Amino acid sequence: MNEKIILFAFMVITALGFTVNAAQLPDDLEWISNPNEPIFASSDAQFGGTFRTYLQSFPQTFRIVGPDSNGVFRHWLLDSRPNLVRRHPITYKWIPELANEWAYGKDNKSIYFRINPNAQWSDGKPITAEDFKFAVQLMRSKDIVAPWYNNYFTEQVDGVSKIDDHTIVITSTKAKNREDLMTTLYDLQPRPAHFYKPKIDKNSDGVDDNFVRVYNFKAEPSSGPYYVDKVKKGKSISFKHVGLDWWGYSNKYYINRYNVEKIRIKVIRDQDIAQKHFEKGDLDAFGLVMPSLWHDKSNGKPYQNGYINKFWGYNQVPQGSGGIWINTAKPHLDDINVRKGLAFAIDFDGMIEKVLHGDYVRKPNGLGVGHGEYTNTDIKPDPFDPNLAADFFARAGFDQVGPDGIRVNSRGEKLIFAVTYSYSAHTPRIAYLKEQAKQAGLELTLNLVDGSSAFKYVLEKKHELSFHNMGTSYIPQYWEYFHSDNAIKPQTNNFTNYSSPELDKLIMAYRAEFDLGQKKAISRQIQQIVADASVIIPGYIVPYTREGYWRWLKYPTPAMTKLTEVMFSPIDLSTFWIDEKMKKETLSAMKKGKHFEPVTVIDDTYKL
Template structure:
């Protein structure tokens, strides 16, 4: 064995931090003995949040607005579509309890922290299996490093994270591993990093991704992207992809009552439906009509006009369909209008400043969204605790100031149509790219208001997942887009200059050596109070760069459901983003007896009492 690896393994066994050189030498290593004195944690006594009244069975019928570009969970175009069913919503090693915030077991039964603040040890659940029946073992975590570090997956974020943030994985036996980070962090932050909702350290099934031949040096097929574009991978969750009708529908099927997760008390009485059917219905109004006919089981009413104007039809009045409004305390991700600084004119900060003050999000919320939504204080999101600056405040609409800034940028002349023109004859006009027709009135409002400053915003509607692909390829001028959020702000993926390229989340194409330095310092800093200060500095730099116009946030869910779709009481947890998303908390169920009763009542014209539930338990 190489001397450096021997020294490295010895340091791990002694509980000493000596990671830097050895961790890049192999995609995971083996060791024989665990350090002595580890304190194993399982937190198996937290309160349950599912219901003992839940019933198994039935098909949950829902829809998606467009068919996914791929069934892969990583690589080009994988950020949209069904990735949540293959990765984001699947078990991690551990998860936050949705109310108490304590870590509770998922794929791991217990965990322990090393004295170096870099190492976390995990005992895997020996009953855990992939949906194809293969066991989940430590080898799947060793393969995980090869998989995510491989250039063949064509995914720079994962390449970077699993090379520069994750040091290595150590296998002690088939069900015991250690994960070592490159930099020291508090125990809680290590757990956050390891168990990120969308990017956590999930095992990868080596038996499924085995290359066709031995010429693939890193163990990943050289033709990975094309080969797995429409092959559904096994999951560790309760559901697997059972059938696909391209462009039309997909069906996920439950693994069965012997799913390994039901041995964990936190998984009991969850994931209750036998099948999940997602149909492609591109028009939201058509989907709503299908729902009101009983062809879909639930329908989202977050949109103000749906809740206020479109939920008073006969099925609601007769109590066949119920309404639910529940508040949450979910961290809000980055978003609003992303300004592509690589596009002509948008590299000029005066133009970006003017555009920011010419964008009337507050008026849109009041006049188009009925005042139901809330303005984000900052373009990088909200709800990150002390990571957020206390003085973050979104820029108010000020067309006069915007006009002055545009004039400063050289757009001194106002054309016959009211739009500003510079001395080269360039009109002050930018396209806003977005993915759903329902957003058109919002952007149309911004368009009309922007004219007051001599700015033209044109609407560039691109269908669903294709819109995100368009944005990932950096074809947009302006992107109307909100991203998911975590409890620690994401900076590298959105702002680092290494991500100024296609197929990354740096939607602004912004590059700044000074900002890079702060982002790298943020990643490396151990002292939490200093990390807070660095985070504040980054947020101030982003504010001053005028690259994201802060948009809106929705701190609740509003949904309609047929009365046979049931849920625990109370229905909400602090972290419930959607009541009826089957691979998140999955605490709802379908009562087939109530479904039969409802169908019979509808035939006879018998009505029930109308029901609207407002759950404000977690309203801030």
């Protein structure tokens, strides 16, 4: 009987990922903290107030992983929270977040981290080594229904070992140079083990078998300054600041950031209606990146009267893969001639010039920009050439033109594909591409799918052509987009369903390569193969943010960093604040009919 108890206890320990003996800390580690990088927040910042913003659709889940979790709301729940370290937004050096300092192991596979002893979850529980260990356990579990995470945390992350409650070592499965090693391991965020209350039995992996259902709308405690406070399903979500005693303010790089006390997110499904809410004063800031908004729809009385200011700030943010993703698993799109024809029939350059006021920049490479020597600069986007497009379509068998001008093949099938996109404001862009494509005998239909549902639609590989862009890191990644492990399968980012043995081999070599020069060379090879396959038609890049904001929002000088993507985001770099005195002054002036000078701010500190 005692032997059974001992055996069961051992199985429980194993399931939970606990180690009986803590790992040892080498004596010769060189600890790094980079405490002297420039501060990018302002000492003038004020704490308080409610920042009001919106989403176009209510999230399909509050889970941080699993089905439907990769939508827009993920940014609020996961991407915005502290990592162990993060790149400084100006110098790109690693600076502390959850970890006060770190050290590289001599095996080229391990990094030791000392966790800030003040770090707490928003429910007051301490963040400890066990939360990092549980994060790996969670991400490896089949119960989360997330193949990408299962694979990554098995093939890339060997594990987390506890030195003590606030010291851990994270180990990669492969030896890597320091830059790659940190890039692989830095964003392993802890998960609150006490919140998930794992079910324990002899067959358990420590994660609830019904994880997807049980935690679908249960927001976990936050390690960041904001936590989910109030939810009106389908209508609104509110976040609340932990308070001025938030543990993060013991880190110099967090001081005078995250200054608003509350965040209220309303669901407003139509962008035009959202803009009206903004111009009435119901929202504090509103994105004006789209040329039609900046040039044509932000010149009304609130702007003329100086109540709303306009901001244009340039950045140097690496931009990820995207444009039009071609799903090669759909009929005819597995034919390279059809894909080549599409590349010459899609007039992105004309769209930029005619629809977008020439503001955007054509993306030279479907796999992104801003990655330095990882980028193959020999790759250029195919120009709009309807005659050449028609030649390729004819080679694919679409060699006849019907009475409506659309090409057909010998079976009477028309050359017609649907373009899936997620924002109604993008309709004029797709409509322009549709009209231009007719010159090549191609019919494009518009498939507008609302908000987060669009990404789900694409993840499930239901699309033919998808008009969207993806984010990226400082070092580009390829496995999730083009390895055969992710082709055809739903809930993966291989949106093109394209793969090849040659590409698989290069992708795995890229992931394993220790020498940075060789790794960059492999990256350029991968990009060439993808370009030759014509599975992504390069779209455009936007090297700036443009926003309208009520004059009571204040920010540092200069406002931008190289990595500022949104100036008035309370969860990203978040250096702005609400001047409550000026808010009262402005609202009073509006009642009295008093006006201020119109203001347009252009911060070109980081314009290339």
